[in-house]
Amino acid sequence: MKLLIIEDEKGLRDNITSYFNDDGNICESCVDLAGATDKLSNYDYDCVLLDIGLPDGEGFVILDFLKKHMKNEAVIIISARNSLDDKIKGLNIGADDYLTKPFHLAELKARVASVYRRKAANSNNNLVFNEITINLPGRAVEINNIPLVLTRKEYDMLLYFIANKGKVIAKNAIAEHLWGDEMDMHDNFDFIYTHIKNLRKKLLDAKCTDYLKSIYGIGYKFKAQ
């Protein structure tokens, strides 16, 4: 996947780049509107991560630019502004998703994967990871071609883990993904342990490799192999 990161904050830009690059993606980045329009006029990308507050203007300009030039990049807005108006405006003029800062890199990766799959919308609606096959429109999971019944939360969790395979994901990132960040859980994320335990047990019972690994105190990792 080829990504363009338009973000003026260097620390954030570097971390996003390194997080995505590990997975074999190609990430390019720029810091302002001028650089972004320059890159977008010359190259095609699969996905654009767009900050709204840029030094030389509002990121919405990029959405207009893409529309005007009939470009098909998926766009995820990453903004510090959690304003309903901005969200609606962004989604109305062509953004595919809106993520409010601060966010977890795992969340960003899951969103990118999701909009990329939606944009790609090719004949292949299946997400395949080794012996796990996920039929995305039908929300059905098969392990070695044997159907596996998962609850909604377990399904979401599996999708989230596969999108972030090979990465350590913090407990609070998982909780926020599944329950939303507006649910104030007072930093007590122990209850997700039960859910992960259940998912792992179901996968193991279906003779799936044990991908899920608990990392002491901090979270979980879905092994890439």
Added chain:
Amino acid sequence: MKLSAHYNKANIIITLSVLFAGAVIYFFAINYIAKNQLDRNLIEEIDGVKDYIKLNQQLPKQVDFDEDQVIFVKTDRQNLQRRFFDTIYNNPKERKKEAGRAVSCLISLNGNNYETTIIVSREDTEYLVQIIGFITLILSIGLLLILFLTNRYILTGLWKSFYATLNEIKAFNVSDTKNFRLKQSKVDEFSELNKAVHIMSSRVKNDFQHLKQFTENASHEMLTPLAVITSKLDTLIQDETLKNYQFDQINDIYAAAGRLARLNQSLLLLVKIENNLIEDAEQINLDILISEKLKQFHELIFSMNIQVEKNLQNKQVLASKYLMDILFNNLFSNAIRHNTKNGKLIITLTDDKLIFQNSGGSTPLNPDKVFERFQKGNKSEGTGLGLALVKNICTLNNWTISYYYDNILHTFQIAL
């Protein structure tokens, strides 16, 4: 009391006292003048009597005096000071007693001294005083009435533009984009007031816009570093050679960053609600929303093994879906966070009431302070803004929320 009433009161008191004092002075002055006049007449009469005696060498007869009464009393006294005094006058025609004025002095005739007293009726002067008094009274009443009516109608008319301005000020909403409507007033003071209010309102609106901009920018500026912190942590934990104690430290940083982010969002939201900037009201079924939220919080409730009891009636309200989400998120997380293991949560929704009751700490909270910003229990890990948000959302919808501790249950009741 209204200004016009204050003014009327002062006006009437002053007018009445001036009129009263005037009337008293008037009364005494007229009396004094009338008495002087009478006394002068009496002296003339006495002189007449003396002239008569000198001419005729005998006492005059009563008939010579018209209606005045003359009494001659022979006396041995050689000296008698002439004196005037009030007495009773017997009106021979009308056969009644009237107030009279008399003079008495010593007159000598043929070596004899007579104490002579002449009495005249005071009726005419009293009648004059009465007439004058009556006219004064009528004038006073008329004056009072006219003053009252003038104050009432003319003043009310004059104050009309003031009340128009007052209503404009009452309806003033700082977040409104439309400007203050100015009505021209003939009264200089009121036009000046209007001008001042106009200038003030535009300045306030300007400041408010700047403040809004500032809050948004500040939030942007704060959230971006937070995003950097979070992403750095996300990257840091990829290093699996980290020791456990290092993971513990990272966990704490995660928690602090998360709290800071929530705090920031809550503050922004609070400002927005207070300024009534969220306007997307729609019909919402509270019972359905509560059931959805129960599902959303199911795992948390389950992990603490809280018994949930719900009595929900169908109830629709017109409110912002976004704010209702926040309201219930806060009510639920509050009721779960401060609950005990194996505790209780009772949710009651009737046509006019929504009640959240949860078990928890055994000491009641301070009902006056519980909804204030940054008021939180010492064990609370929250932002301290949750209940302030709840209260503000309720106020925005004209609902009243109250807290009480009832039978070991902490109760939050919203009157819809």
